[in-house]
Amino acid sequence: MRIPCPYCGPRDTHEFVCRGETDTNRPDNDEAFYDYVYLRDNPIGSVREHWYHAQGCRNWLTVTRDSQTHEISEAVLAKDAAR
């Protein structure tokens, strides 16, 4: 897999750390915290994930990837995706 980092261009995955599914915002009540910390959709097919370019520009990216084919369809800066 190569991730097209919007800042550095296409780079090998070993430069990145995967943080997992892009969750909804941090909840403000205790009940929702269990869902937020522990539960995952974990779907077959398209997933949106946070990846950290640790060995590169150190940006957090929001990557859209297929969990069955590993095809990456989009990678944008997480701060832009959150807008």
Place this chain on the structure above:
Amino acid sequence: MQRYSIFSLARRALSGHRHWKPTWRDAAPRSSYDIIIVGGGGHGLATAYYLAKVHGITNIAVVEKGWIGGGNAGRNTTIIRSNYGLDGNAPFYELSMKLWEGMEQDLNYNTMVSQRGVLNLYHSDAQRDAFVRRGNAMRLHGIDAELLDREEVRAMAPFLNFDNARFPIQGGLLQRRGGTARHDAVVWGYARAASDRGVDIIQNCEVTGFVRDARGRITGVETTRGTILAPKVGLAVAGHSSHVAAMAGLRLPIESHVLQAFVSEALKPVIPGVITFGAGHFYVSQSDKGGLVFGGDIDGYNSYAARGNLPVVQDVCEGGMAIMPMIGRARLLRSWGGVVDMSMDGSPIIDHSPIDGLYLNAGWCYGGFKATPGSGWCFAHLLATDQMHEAASAYRLDRFASGRVIDEKGQGAQPNLH
């Protein structure tokens, strides 16, 4: 059932091996059963066998989307051990270890259980202290554990790199009763013994949904071979637990990851048992065919692809070269990947689901093979009695919400780090 023995082997050999009967019955689905087990891997088939043998329930279907043993049961590195340190894990894995020890007689099948020892190397004072603690915890649970110093390790495995400047080997924690077993034989042995007791093993039968009654109870499964009804449905589909549970509207504390494994060309016997590198993540054993079977970390991102990427291949090979330089002279024969359920604390789940009629056996991370008999035993107990088995009583689904996680590695809710 045709019993296997030296005499049956001799008799068939004299008649040119032409009269062996199929080992187990490939069944077509009937409309209803007492229990349906989804997943015809080691865990599902062991569950069916122990339901029939221990609990006397034989009206069971095991439904498998492909062929039995074609998932993770055929993709693991065949290591068996019970060297766990936490209270929630140790009794369960030791139950499993004891079942391995009696398996071949019980099943009348050669599952090639070989207790050649599992040696975890340590490379620093701190790691030695952690291993001493784990070894003592194991012994308090009645599990064998021996601490070896550097010279004792050298006597056992002189080919290791003892002079590595960064990760010198100081010693190891040895479980002599650990070892390896033949993964396919375990599947076929359980299938044969379960089938003989009346269990229907239904292949090429993928679950596509659940049947629910007006109260929301699960009363059966929709499959590619029609609807099959049963008051109890057990999931043993590790790797795809989230996918199947989502059909019932459940979200699980699990991510699916890819774990790669490797085998070298066949060599003369060089490694006495299973050896693990304590400073990186690398483990190796030698199969009876001679290939060095080894692996390391998971790739670290969600995947259902059953194949991994090159950075982990490099990482695993670097680990191998660091600990055992002679591995560099062997050529890599094959590599493959399996899809594993990585749970949020690195430990499995054997429990009721929040939905009546649906039972979970999931979250085995990269350690499901050694658990096969214990998992079957405890899941059968749960399905038959609706009570959790004593040895698996910590494997609750609600432990994450209640804070009773079993985090052997101490990584927190980060599945790709366990």
